Amino acid sequence: MPDDRTTRAVIRDEALRLFAAQGPEAVTIRQIATAAGVSPGLVVHHFRSKDNLRQEVDQYVLAVFEGLLSELTGDGTVSFEDAGAATGTLGEIFLEHLPVGSPLPGYLRRLLLSDTDAGRGLFRRLYAVSRETLDALAEAGAASRGNDPQVRAALLLVNDLSVFLLRDQLTAVLGVDPLSAAGLARLGPELLSIYAGGLNADPPAPGISPDAASGPAPQPAPEQAPHPAPEPAQAPEAVGGQP
Amino acid sequence: MPDDRTTRAVIRDEALRLFAAQGPEAVTIRQIATAAGVSPGLVVHHFRSKDNLRQEVDQYVLAVFEGLLSELTGDGTVSFEDAGAATGTLGEIFLEHLPVGSPLPGYLRRLLLSDTDAGRGLFRRLYAVSRETLDALAEAGAASRGNDPQVRAALLLVNDLSVFLLRDQLTAVLGVDPLSAAGLARLGPELLSIYAGGLNADPPAPGISPDAASGPAPQPAPEQAPHPAPEPAQAPEAVGGQP
DNA sequence: CAGCAGACTAAACAAGCGTTTAGCCGTCGG
DNA sequence: CCGACGGCTAAACGCTTGTTTAGTCTGCTG
Numbered sequence: 001m002p003d004d005r006t007t008r009a010v011i012r013d014e015a016l017r018l019f020a021a022q023g024p025e026a027v028t029i030r031q032i033a034t035a036a037g038v039s040p041g042l043v044v045h046h047f048r049s050k051d052n053l054r055q056e057v058d059q060y061v062l063a064v065f066e067g068l069l070s071e072l073t074g075d076g077t078v079s080f081e082d083a084g085a086a087t088g089t090l091g092e093i094f095l096e097h098l099p100v101g102s103p104l105p106g107y108l109r110r111l112l113l114s115d116t117d118a119g120r121g122l123f124r125r126l127y128a129v130s131r132e133t134l135d136a137l138a139e140a141g142a143a144s145r146g147n148d149p150q151v152r153a154a155l156l157l158v159n160d161l162s163v164f165l166l167r168d169q170l171t172a173v174l175g176v177d178p179l180s181a182a183g184l185a186r187l188g189p190e191l192l193s194i195y196a197g198g199l200n201a202d203p204p205a206p207g208i209s210p211d212a213a214s215g216p217a218p219q220p221a222p223e224q225a226p227h228p229a230p231e232p233a234q235a236p237e238a239v240g241g242q243p
Numbered sequence: 244m245p246d247d248r249t250t251r252a253v254i255r256d257e258a259l260r261l262f263a264a265q266g267p268e269a270v271t272i273r274q275i276a277t278a279a280g281v282s283p284g285l286v287v288h289h290f291r292s293k294d295n296l297r298q299e300v301d302q303y304v305l306a307v308f309e310g311l312l313s314e315l316t317g318d319g320t321v322s323f324e325d326a327g328a329a330t331g332t333l334g335e336i337f338l339e340h341l342p343v344g345s346p347l348p349g350y351l352r353r354l355l356l357s358d359t360d361a362g363r364g365l366f367r368r369l370y371a372v373s374r375e376t377l378d379a380l381a382e383a384g385a386a387s388r389g390n391d392p393q394v395r396a397a398l399l400l401v402n403d404l405s406v407f408l409l410r411d412q413l414t415a416v417l418g419v420d421p422l423s424a425a426g427l428a429r430l431g432p433e434l435l436s437i438y439a440g441g442l443n444a445d446p447p448a449p450g451i452s453p454d455a456a457s458g459p460a461p462q463p464a465p466e467q468a469p470h471p472a473p474e475p476a477q478a479p480e481a482v483g484g485q486p
Numbered sequence: 487c488a489g490c491a492g493a494c495t496a497a498a499c500a501a502g503c504g505t506t507t508a509g510c511c512g513t514c515g516g
Numbered sequence: 517c518c519g520a521c522g523g524c525t526a527a528a529c530g531c532t533t534g535t536t537t538a539g540t541c542t543g544c545t546g
Binding site: 159 | 266268294321333355356357362365366370380381385386387389390391393394395397398402404405406408409411412413415417418429430432433434436437438441442443444445
């Protein structure tokens with residue numbers, strides 16, 4: 001069987017891929033049609049207009065992402081299995097649950113940076129998750145809320161997002177994709193080190209397997225790290241499959 | 244005197260403003276012409292084409308930015324005067340040297356995220372500055388290079404950039420522009436706290452003026468903070484005024 | 487079998503784009 | 517005085533865009 005998707009789904013997927021790669025404004029209906037192997041007219045036959053197609057892809061992507069979030073937070077089983085070097089970043093979520101080369105991270109990146117209601121809603125949602133995460137970590141004694149918990153949660157969020165927004169640029173200077181397994185293995189420990197003891201902490205001896213962290217860390221390093229989302233609470237916006 | 248700029252400069256400035264606000268692709272030559280109070284033909288008379296205008300604005304912006312960088316690093320006088328709550332972030336550079344509402348941060352943001360040689364060059368330049376800064380801080384005993392200095396410098400850089408890339412989104416959730424004086428005053432201490440002692444450090448008593456930080460910080464907190472660029476070394480790309 | 491509905495295409499449409507062309511107007515150097 | 521040159525405009529050109537229209541084919545339903 002070559003492809004069991006509806007033609008409509010094929011068009012949606014190709015639009016998603018192209019939108020993620022070049023941005024919605026730079027992609028033409030004719031490009032999408034060619035990529036999907038159909039005529040331009042059929043694209044607007046299935047979706048009323050290009051803008052409507054874009055909105056529908058938005059909703060689809062947000063629904064998938066909401067599914068990823070709830071998979072991490074729905075049950076507590078996951079956090080034990082891969083507690084090795086888990087930093088709980090967005091990068092790990094993507095690496096675990098998405099196929100390599102998935103256009104989803106790129107699409108979410110554009111959505112996050114776009115001046116749209118969907119983009120703003122996505123950021124608010126992530127901020128809520130970040131605040132809940134910080135609260136949970138503080139409750140567990142794994143982190144301090146700081147003097148200004150709202151700001152601290154926001155900083156932790158945007159720091160996590162930055163690796164993801166500047167993925168290509170980091171790949172260029174570091175020589176490794178930060179959203180790959182190798183990249184995460186290289187970035188994770190350094191991030192953990194900063195969050196554990198600040199910039200002044202003596203680094204633990206390198207080369208040791210990152211299992212039981214019983215190094216000369218001056219602070220009681222938390223086994224579980226800064227950002228494994230605790231609970232979804234609710235999904236105010238950004239849900240719902242395709243109609 | 245109403246305006247002592249050349250018509251050419253007016254066009255360039257209006258293009259810069261519009262490009263920063265909406266992105267170069269979304270801005271038409273006719274829009275630029277209207278904003279500058281001239282005819283569309285004159286825009287391409289002064290600049291050969293729209294793409295050439297965009298490149299010229301790129302070079303202009305990068306030259307101005309390079310000037311800002313060298314002003315901070317050229318002499319060592321600055322770091323003493325405003326050593327109060329100086330965190331050395333890009334935000335402070337902008338706040339001090341640019342008028343409020345300047346389109347420059349927005350333009351640099353788009354340039355940094357754009358898939359262009361100019362954008363990649365800008366990031367490489369910033370990464371070089373970040374590496375030099377980390378080296379200088381380590382030399383002064385104010386920070387550790389960590390196990391992987393390249394990664395640590397990259398993380399410090401993208402964390403700084405994130406506040407700047409997600410400026411609007413942060414403004415929405417925090418209620419204050421992180422690139423304003425009020426925003427920096429609110430974000431700076433929290434950032435300092437994380438970098439000084441990590442996420443577990445007990446926060447110093449709030450409400451105290453941020454002068455001599457002699458709180459119960461478990462780590463010897465550095466008076467000077469993570470990112471005051473030390474030396475320009477050289478400017479490989481991204482220089483040169485308008486021809 | 488009739489006919490209707492939906493998937494689908496080819497062609498054309500109006501609008502907006504970047505760019506070109508032709509020409510006007512003021513100001514200099516000879 | 518005058519010719520040339522640069523700043524500048526108005527109008528048009530060719531092209532691409534999103535969208536519409538008309539029509540074909542296929543498969544199901546009565």
